Amino acid sequence: MSTVSAVINVDVKGPTISRHLYGHFAEHLGRCIYGGFYVGEDSDLPNAGGIRLDVVEALRALNIPNLRWPGGCFADEYHWMDGIGPKERRPVMVNTHWGNVEENNHFGTHEFMALCELLGAEPYISGNVGSGTVKEMSDWVEYLTRDGDSPMVRLRKANGRERPWKVPFWGLGNEAWGCGGNMTAQQYAAEARRFGTYCRDHGGNKLYRVAAGANSGDYAWTETLMKQLGELGCAYRPAAFMQAVSFHYYTIPGTWQDKGDATAFGTDDHYRTMVQAARVDELITGHANVMDCYDPGRNVGLVLDEWGTWWNVEPGTNPGFLYQQNTLRDALVASLHFDIFHRHADRLVMANIAQTVNVLQAMILTDPESKALVLTPTYHVFEMNKGHQDAASLRVDLLSGLPSREVGSDTLTTVSLSASRKDDTVLVSLSNLDADEAADVELDLRGGRAGEVGSRILTAGSLRTHNTPETPAAVAPRTHEQVTRTEAGLRVHLPAHSFVTVEARLA
Structure with a gap:
């Protein structure tokens, strides 16, 4: 991982x-x-x-x-x-x-x-x-x-x-x-x-x-x-x-x-x-x-x-x-x-x-x-x-390399993230594109400290999972518990093939 x-x-x-x-x-x-x-x-x-x-x-x-x-x-x-x-x-x-x-x-x-x-x-x-x-x-x-x-x-x-x-x-x-x-x-x-x-x-x-x-x-x-x-x-x-x-x-x-x-x-x-x-x-x-x-x-x-x-x-x-x-x-x-x-x-x-x-x-x-x-x-x-x-974009500066996979002659970066701020709320979106491997993301939030934090995740057992009239919530957001506050900011666990949003109110 x-x-x-x-x-x-x-x-x-x-x-x-x-x-x-x-x-x-x-x-x-x-x-x-x-x-x-x-x-x-x-x-x-x-x-x-x-x-x-x-x-x-x-x-x-x-x-x-x-x-x-x-x-x-x-x-x-x-x-x-x-x-x-x-x-x-x-x-x-x-x-x-x-x-x-x-x-x-x-x-x-x-x-x-x-x-x-x-x-x-x-x-x-x-x-x-x-x-x-x-x-x-x-x-x-x-x-x-x-x-x-x-x-x-x-x-x-x-x-x-x-x-x-x-x-x-x-x-x-x-x-x-x-x-x-x-x-x-x-x-x-x-x-x-x-x-x-x-x-x-x-x-x-x-x-x-x-x-x-x-x-x-x-x-x-x-x-x-x-x-x-x-x-x-x-x-x-x-x-x-x-x-x-x-x-x-x-x-x-x-x-x-x-x-x-x-x-x-x-x-x-x-x-x-x-x-x-x-x-x-x-x-x-x-x-x-x-x-x-x-x-x-x-x-x-x-x-x-x-x-x-x-x-x-x-x-x-x-x-x-x-x-x-x-x-x-x-x-x-x-x-x-x-x-x-x-x-x-x-x-x-x-x-x-x-x-x-x-x-x-x-x-x-x-x-x-x-x-x-x-x-x-x-x-x-x-x-x-x-x-x-209509939120202000926030630059994400990496302190480490991003995980990747070779796909033919191309290299695919398998973790993607972006962030924005509106008033005192920061929203971070994180994607793990890897089909099989999980990843952890440590976020150093400088210039502010995370107070109340909420997170949701969108994932399923398979990348092929989809919603139908019989199974309308096979892929639906749910609360994501694997987010913890750290001294510097936040640590977010990204399961394989998942999309996660983290909303943090600045204290």
């Missing part, structure tokens, strides 16, 4: 960890919207205007900060005017990206905004750049956010909403390098300039425009966008047509054709998965380094608005619906990501897991037969970590 020693200066606060790093993503894909968030007003499940209320309750417990919608690839074939007005008059469309199914547009703009209000989450809308027009997106911004009188305001009021909404976050398209138009970086940069220019601030609603960024490690794409915003150098004053640049990265240990099984995997598969998950640190660093060359003052945000594991779909399900189970392994991917996000809080301003319900690395799975709601292991990582939202 390894012992890790680290120092946390609890009186030296770092950059604030934005709550928006704990953001979510809901696309018109599979059963994320229909059968997930939205069950219709005629459902026998408790609902508000068709929105499933137990899903809302579960997400509110996470302090969900934002929700990205309607895509994803779907965004660039979605025309928002088809999703307003009386439901019986809304035209049917074909969702060509995801299963080639018919979409009745019953969940549209008003329904999404009602969902965000129920959740207490800020809306993040991805506009249609791929097949839409500048006017279409400009009108959508006006429809949602303008007060007074205008054609779009009158239309909104005719559809039952008198007051405008606050909608801060707007995506200028999605994956323009692929499903969002198969553009080159130069082509997209020109489109982003146009669309961003005509997405206006109305009244007190100030837009935060997110340019559709790179696929994984395409740093040249990021550089092309940064060049559009201003001249290289310390006098960089970003142009106002976009405030952030995004990128996407999925953890896929296999090939695109055979990504691996969500539940039937071995120890070697687990370690390969963790190596791929850890690569997000390299990618954030790479994009941030490019941005720093042009924007040393860090005025432009970096957004990872799609991340998570991507496995082969569950047998017997529609391959276009991307439904997969969610095990303890997925939870460790999430906990490792958050440690990395916290370390990059000075540049990374938002992240959105893909996706919230029934798709990819979901928070929640809903069973279409029993109608049961299942909280996944990943959900519990979000809940256990919610104290980091």
Whole structure:
């Protein structure tokens, strides 16, 4: 068993960890919207205007900060005017990206905004750049956010909403390098300039425009966008047509054709998965380094608005619906990501897991037969970590090496940790990625002394353990007793394949 020693200066606060790093993503894909968030007003499940209320309750417990919608690839074939007005008059469309199914547009703009209000989450809308027009997106911004009188305001009021909404976050398209138009970086940069220019601030609603960024490690794409915003150098004053640049990265240990099984995997598969998950640190660093060359003052945000594991779909399900189970392994991917996000809080301003319900690395799975709601292991990582939202990051300085394993040609560090402080409370998150070996972590808390301490652990007998309607709490947090106060701070025992949070009130 390894012992890790680290120092946390609890009186030296770092950059604030934005709550928006704990953001979510809901696309018109599979059963994320229909059968997930939205069950219709005629459902026998408790609902508000068709929105499933137990899903809302579960997400509110996470302090969900934002929700990205309607895509994803779907965004660039979605025309928002088809999703307003009386439901019986809304035209049917074909969702060509995801299963080639018919979409009745019953969940549209008003329904999404009602969902965000129920959740207490800020809306993040991805506009249609791929097949839409500048006017279409400009009108959508006006429809949602303008007060007074205008054609779009009158239309909104005719559809039952008198007051405008606050909608801060707007995506200028999605994956323009692929499903969002198969553009080159130069082509997209020109489109982003146009669309961003005509997405206006109305009244007190100030837009935060997110340019559709790179696929994984395409740093040249990021550089092309940064060049559009201003001249290289310390006098960089970003142009106002976009405030952030995004990128996407999925953890896929296999090939695109055979990504691996969500539940039937071995120890070697687990370690390969963790190596791929850890690569997000390299990618954030790479994009941030490019941005720093042009924007040393860090005025432009970096957004990872799609991340998570991507496995082969569950047998017997529609391959276009991307439904997969969610095990303890997925939870460790999430906990490792958050440690990395916290370390990059000075540049990374938002992240959105893909996706919230029934798709990819979901928070929640809903069973279409029993109608049961299942909280996944990943959900519990979000809940256990919610104290980091809008807290000051704390640097973790290692006094010893971290345990590691050789995984092919890669070296995987198997213990990960991060910390933050909010008022007089310090929250430390610790992950042991090792499938078999436990570890102890000794924390020297300098600048403060731990008073009351509470700790929880998320683990199970196997990395493959997951929750189902029959066993909804197979992977669930419980009190962790193996935390002791020491003269210097805390000693935390990390069993194999576990995630632990320790909350200490400073005395």
